[in-house]
Amino acid sequence: MPLARFVITSRFTCSGTEQERGWWVRQAGGYAGQSGRERRRDDESRRGEGDSVEEEGKRVRTEYRSPINRTQNHHSYHCQFAAVSLFRLAKSNLATTGLSPKEETRQFFMSGGSGDSSPASGRASLSCLSDLKDIELSSESGCLSIVVLGASGDLAKKKTFPALFHLFQQGFLQSGEVHIFGYARSDISDDGLRERIRGYLKGASDEVISEFLQLIKYVSGSYNSSEGFELLNKTIAEHENSKSNKPGSSRRLFYLALPPSVYPSVCKMIRSYCMNPSSNDGWTRVIVEKPFGKDLDSAEELSAQLGELFNEQQLYRIDHYLGKELVQNLLVLRFANRLFLPLWNRDNIANVQIVFREDFGTEGRGGYFDQYGIIRDIIQNHLLQVFCLVAMEKPVSLKPEHIRDEKVKVLQSVTPINHDEVVLGQYDGYKDDSTVPDDSNTPTFASLVLRVHNERWEGVPFILKAGKALNNRKAEIRVQFKDAPGDIFKCKKQGRNEFVIRLQPSEAMYMKLTVKKPGLEMATEQSELDLSYGLRYQDVKIPEAYERLILDTIRGDQQHFVRRDELRAAWEIFTPLLHDIDAGKLKALPYKPGTRGPSEADELSKRMGYVQTHGYVWIPPTLSKF
Ligand SMILES: NC(=O)C1=CN([C@@H]2O[C@H](COP(=O)(O)OP(=O)(O)OC[C@H]3O[C@@H](n4cnc5c(N)ncnc54)[C@H](OP(=O)(O)O)[C@@H]3O)[C@@H](O)[C@H]2O)C=CC1
Numbered sequence: 170m171p172l173a174r175f176v177i178t179s180r181f182t183c184s185g186t187e188q189e190r191g192w193w194v195r196q197a198g199g200y201a202g203q204s205g206r207e208r209r210r211d212d213e214s215r216r217g218e219g220d221s222v223e224e225e226g227k228r229v230r231t232e233y234r235s236p237i238n239r240t241q242n243h244h245s246y247h248c249q250f251a252a253v254s255l256f257r258l259a260k261s262n263l264a265t266t267g268l269s270p271k272e273e274t275r276q277f278f279m280s281g282g283s284g285d286s287s288p289a290s291g292r293a294s295l296s297c298l299s300d301l302k303d304i305e306l307s308s309e310s311g312c313l314s315i316v317v318l319g320a321s322g323d324l325a326k327k328k329t330f331p332a333l334f335h336l337f338q339q340g341f342l343q344s345g346e347v348h349i350f351g352y353a354r355s356d357i358s359d360d361g362l363r364e365r366i367r368g369y370l371k372g373a374s375d376e377v378i379s380e381f382l383q384l385i386k387y388v389s390g391s392y393n394s395s396e397g398f399e400l401l402n403k404t405i406a407e408h409e410n411s412k413s414n415k416p417g418s419s420r421r422l423f424y425l426a427l428p429p430s431v432y433p434s435v436c437k438m439i440r441s442y443c444m445n446p447s448s449n450d451g452w453t454r455v456i457v458e459k460p461f462g463k464d465l466d467s468a469e470e471l472s473a474q475l476g477e478l479f480n481e482q483q484l485y486r487i488d489h490y491l492g493k494e495l496v497q498n499l500l501v502l503r504f505a506n507r508l509f510l511p512l513w514n515r516d517n518i519a520n521v522q523i524v525f526r527e528d529f530g531t532e533g534r535g536g537y538f539d540q541y542g543i544i545r546d547i548i549q550n551h552l553l554q555v556f557c558l559v560a561m562e563k564p565v566s567l568k569p570e571h572i573r574d575e576k577v578k579v580l581q582s583v584t585p586i587n588h589d590e591v592v593l594g595q596y597d598g599y600k601d602d603s604t605v606p607d608d609s610n611t612p613t614f615a616s617l618v619l620r621v622h623n624e625r626w627e628g629v630p631f632i633l634k635a636g637k638a639l640n641n642r643k644a645e646i647r648v649q650f651k652d653a654p655g656d657i658f659k660c661k662k663q664g665r666n667e668f669v670i671r672l673q674p675s676e677a678m679y680m681k682l683t684v685k686k687p688g689l690e691m692a693t694e695q696s697e698l699d700l701s702y703g704l705r706y707q708d709v710k711i712p713e714a715y716e717r718l719i720l721d722t723i724r725g726d727q728q729h730f731v732r733r734d735e736l737r738a739a740w741e742i743f744t745p746l747l748h749d750i751d752a753g754k755l756k757a758l759p760y761k762p763g764t765r766g767p768s769e770a771d772e773l774s775k776r777m778g779y780v781q782t783h784g785y786v787w788i789p790p791t792l793s794k795f
């Protein structure tokens with residue numbers, strides 16, 4: 170199996186015996202090399218598997234090898250424990266510090282990775298994927314109850330439970346401390362719910378799936394009656410008591426996989442009957458799904474209702490695009506690469522496109538979709554979040570509040586949308602759905618231009634485009650650069666530089682550039698620098714968006730969730746346009762399913778200065794050639 174390698178070095182003068190030191194190093198190796206579940210199953214004697222230790226005088230160098238198909242968080246988690254062991258080693262404190270391992274880890278990092286405070290002089294350092302934020306956020310313990318409200322629904326079975334399962338598989342949800350509760354109106358048993366979910370849990374043996382399913386209990390009740398929520402609270406409390414939990418330290422996470430119309434009543438019920446009983450170390454957090462309102466006023470009303478019940482630190486407004494690998498990569502890409510820093514502005518960039526395409530229609534969701542349309546369904550949330558990360562200024566730090574402050578600022582710099590820079594479409598056959606009114610003007614396609622009134626972006630159009638029932642399925646960001654001035658190669662017809670970040674499918678980043686055509690002639694052609702994740706990160710399993718975001722909630726990290734003022738700023742941009750569409754002032758143009766949408770959208774892109782590359786052919790690289 171391919172292995173990732175972490176190197177942890179430790180310099181110390183150690184008073185412990187060789188045997189004692191060896192035990193801690195083996196322990197660290199064991200943590201780094203095995204998953205939580207594997208580790209629990211294994212006996213002491215196998216813990217050291219996968220590590221190699223060499224002693225060079227006073228220096229111990231330990232290499233941890235771990236299968237690279239694990240997630241970064243996973244590596245990070247194990248390295249934290251590995252670090253604890255080395256910390257202890259560095260401090261020569263082989264007995265006990267009286268602190269929990271997580272507290273020890275925090276101290277290790279707080280001291281800059283140094284163990285100098287010990288009586289014996291020592292120093293340990295860790296070079297791996299771990300980071301301080303991770304350590305700070307994961308220091309909670311206590312019984313964890315995850316409650317999925319709307320457990321019988323589509324989202325729950327397709328996304329929420331599978332995401333929880335993946336977290337369980339990777340050792341993030343330990344059966345010793347976690348319990349999962351499904352809550353819905355349907356009158357089904359625990360086993361009934363488990364059987365509904367089973368078919369959506371993939372990539373593991375029946376035994377592991379069954380082990381996970383046994384963690385799930387079902388409680389039936391309505392969304393506005395006290396009886397149901399009292400019963401839910403009682404069931405959660407029984408579980409917490411059965412786990413000899415420190416009073417008040419329990420953690421309760423409520424996931425609302427429900428239509429927004431019931432959010433206020435459900436939140437009221439949670440607040441009245443199901444809160445974590447005291448506030449020692451424990452918490453109560455609520456994840457709410459989109460749509461958060463239909464326009465500025467309704468969103469503000471919803472925010473006010475929820476805001477009376479929970480504070481902002483307890484509310485997690487999920488936008489699953491923020492959990493996608495390449496969306497999470499955007500800040501790293503922009504701010505950790507010198508290459509992009511001087512280029513990312515109006516001097517160099519001609520236009521930016523953020524595109525979402527789906528090759529299927531509303532498929533039985535017409536009734537819901539017709540109330541919202543493609544702008545509320547995709548553009549106002551998913552594409553706008555991506556836009557923020559592409560256009561915002563550098564945050565002061567990676568703290569969630571610093572990042573979200575910058576997102577709000579860029580949203581507030583967006584100027585009102587010009588109706589001349591909007592194309593709407595509706596695919597033929599959309600109204601065949603019996604739940605869609607015959608006279609519906611709801612757009613299933615929209616292309617519109619956002620303009621940012623600031624020093625960096627003045628004059629650069631951001632084209633946000635989304636459509637259903639189109640010719641293919643993809644989501645990508647396309648940053649098109651201006652022409653090179655003083656072109657001596659006469660190669661304009663071959664295209665501009667474009668930096669493309671494909672969010673899905675087949676995650677990739679590629680830079681389209683002009684190169685000399687190999688051969689004797691001095692001719693140019695369009696080629697690319699290509700980072701295809703499938704090739705570069707073979708065997709790495711990219712986590713599902715929901716998986717990451719649920720884990721973030723457990724850790725209390727709100728970076729990838731939408732803050733109330735951010736939501737408000739987002740609705741401020743789109744509400745006037747949406748009201749005009751609802752009033753019939755803008756018409757959706759018909760387009761045939763399986764096409765690119767209305768041709769007016771391509772004309773709009775052209776009008777915005779987008780220059781399409783003609784004659785460019787991508788030859789996918791294959792490993793067999795090398
Ligand atoms: N690593 C990888 O996986 C790589 C893959 N490739 C592949 O190579 C192919 C070509 O790449 P690339 O040039 O980037 O992408 P495309 O040819 O798919 O699209 C280029 C641009 O032209 C627009 N466009 C496409 N057709 C029309 C049309 N008929 N009229 C007006 N505009 C149009 C697209 O808009 P819209 O988005 O609306 O379709 C997009 O903005 C793609 O399939 C790409 O996925 C290339 C490099 C690396």
Ligand SMILES: O=C1O[C@H](COP(=O)(O)O)[C@@H](O)[C@H](O)[C@H]1O
Nearest residue numbers: 459489490527546547551644673
């Ligand atoms: O939120 C939504 O997203 C999905 C598309 O999600 P993706 O992760 O598959 O890109 C979309 O189909 C749905 O209409 C919308 O509500």
